[in-house]
Amino acid sequence: MARPFGLALFQGDADPPPQSRRLTFNVPRWIGVLVPLRTYNLIQVAELALAIYLYSLTHVTLIDWIVAAARTSGGPEPIPEGFAYLAGVAVALPVALRDRWPLAAWRVAIVVMPFIIWLTIAVGAADPPYxxxxVLTYLMVLYSVAVRCDRQITLAVWIITVLLAWIVHPNSMPLVTVLATIAVLFGYNVRIRRTATARLIEEERRTQLAEGAQAVLEERTRIARELHDVVAHHMSVIAIQAEAVPLKAAGDPAQLEAGLAEIRQLSLEAIAELRQVLGVLRDQDGRTDTTPQPGLDRVDELVANARAAGLAVLVKRAGSLDGLPPAVGLSAYRIVQESLSNAMRHAPGTAVAVDLVRDGDELRLRIANGPGAAESGPPGAGQGLVGMRERAALLGGTLDAGPTQGGGFEVRATLPIAGGKASV
Structure with a gap:
């Protein structure tokens, strides 16, 4: 129970003053050599002016009271006039200190107030002796303590104020208690509002950081998906071509040269698509690559590459596949690309059926392959199927993939066309 009083009187400290630039102004350079600071706050300047005014008002009032008391008694002055100037400093000093050190200003106030009360009683000019x-100085200091200090310290300051008022002048204690309570409650309410505003700003900042991190994660996922689709398809075709070309050429330089030229063309296509995906990451100015994204109009290129790698691909189209939204066309292209890549890796030499059907506001894809005619490659990490499902889900569609009864594999996807205008 004694700890709050110890903090209020000796050990406690106040929060730093709020940083606000709305009421600040800069001193011109030609005046800067005459003043200690270059930047001032209007509130601090106003409080300094108020402190000067209170000093002047206090010492002038006390001198008048001293002179009037001497005339009334017909004797010497009850106290030296120099005490009036000390009283002015005692009243003004807490006001000058309260912005930077409100708790220290209150401690100064409770030390000097007995001196001011004694002077008032000595001249016999006020009852109660305030x-x-x-009074104005003390209420301003109380308000500053309530705004900038902890609740326990504020409560201890209020209790000490009420006790001192009861000791000095019991008859005026109710009025002093009411005034002190109003100042403390008003300051405490301001403190609560400032604290709530600061917490709200901090929560907004954390939310923005979280949203930024989520956006970065989604962008990384999108780029990783694009890279996987590009690299997996083209590298699979290139690897199969590099293995098949020497066998197909059988020592014929013309066929070997044609096969190497085809591998070179596939490599250039892979590099071009990689540049398209990574273009926005390379550009420090935030410009994006405006090269059109691939769509179903380039499915024949995928089929040609797959056939060159040894797959027997049969494509069936139904409905008009022109005029698809770019996001739908890109997702459909990537699903077909990934499915053919999986067939090349896991079922080399097999027959693949590719069905592209537009039915109203839906685009249905079916890519099915039989068992491989040769030994399949090593199993992958499974990211290709995950990426295809993500692409379909982003458009509000569905994708099912799994083995068939004959030992093959089938991918079925349904992509809504009406909601495919967003970028994927």
Whole structure:
């Protein structure tokens, strides 16, 4: 129970003043040599002016009271006039300190207030013995303590104020308690609102950081999916071509040269698509690559590459496949590309059926292959199927993939066309 009083009187400290540039101004350079600071706050300047005014009002009022008391008694002055100037400093000093050190200003106030009360009683000019400048100073200091100090410290300051008021002048204690309570409650309410505003700003900042991190993660996922589709397809075709060309050429330089030229063309296509995917990452100015994304109009290129790698691909189209939204066309292209790549890796030499059907507002894809005619490659990491499902889900569609009864594999996808205008 004694700890709050110890903090209020000796050990406690206040929060730093709020940083606000709305009420600040810069001192011109030609005046800067005459003043200690280059930037001032209007509130600090106003409080300094108020402190000067309270100093002047206090010492002038006390001098008038001293002179009036001497005339009334017909004797010497009850106290030296120099005490009036000390009283002015005692009233003004807490006001000058309260912006930077509100708790220290209150400690100064409770030390100097007995001196001011004694002067008021000595001249016999006020009952209760509180001057208006002293009351104003103390209420301003109480408000600053409530705004900038912890709740326990504020409560201890209020209790000490009420006890001192009861000791000094019991008859005026109810009025002093009411005034002190109003100042403390008003300051505490301001503190609560500032704290809530600061927390709200911090939560908004954390939300923005979380949203930014989520956007970065989604972008990384999108780029990883694109890279997987490009690299997996083209590298699979290139690897199969590099293995098959020497066998097909059988020492014929013309066929060997044609096969190597085809491998070179596939490599250039892979590099071009990689540049298209990574273009936005390379550009520090934020410009994006405007090269058109591939769509179903380039499915024949995929089929040609797959046939060159040894697959027997049969394509069937139904409905008009022209005028598809770019996102739908790109997703359909990548699903066909990944399916053919999987067939090349896991079922080399097999027959593949590719069905592309547009039915109203839906695009249905079916890519099915039989068992491989040769030994399949090593199993992959499974990211290709995950990427295809993500592409379909982003458009609001579905994708099912799994083995067939004959030992093959089948991919079925349904992509809505009406909602495919967003980029994928």
């Amino acid at each position: 001057t208006m400048p002293a």
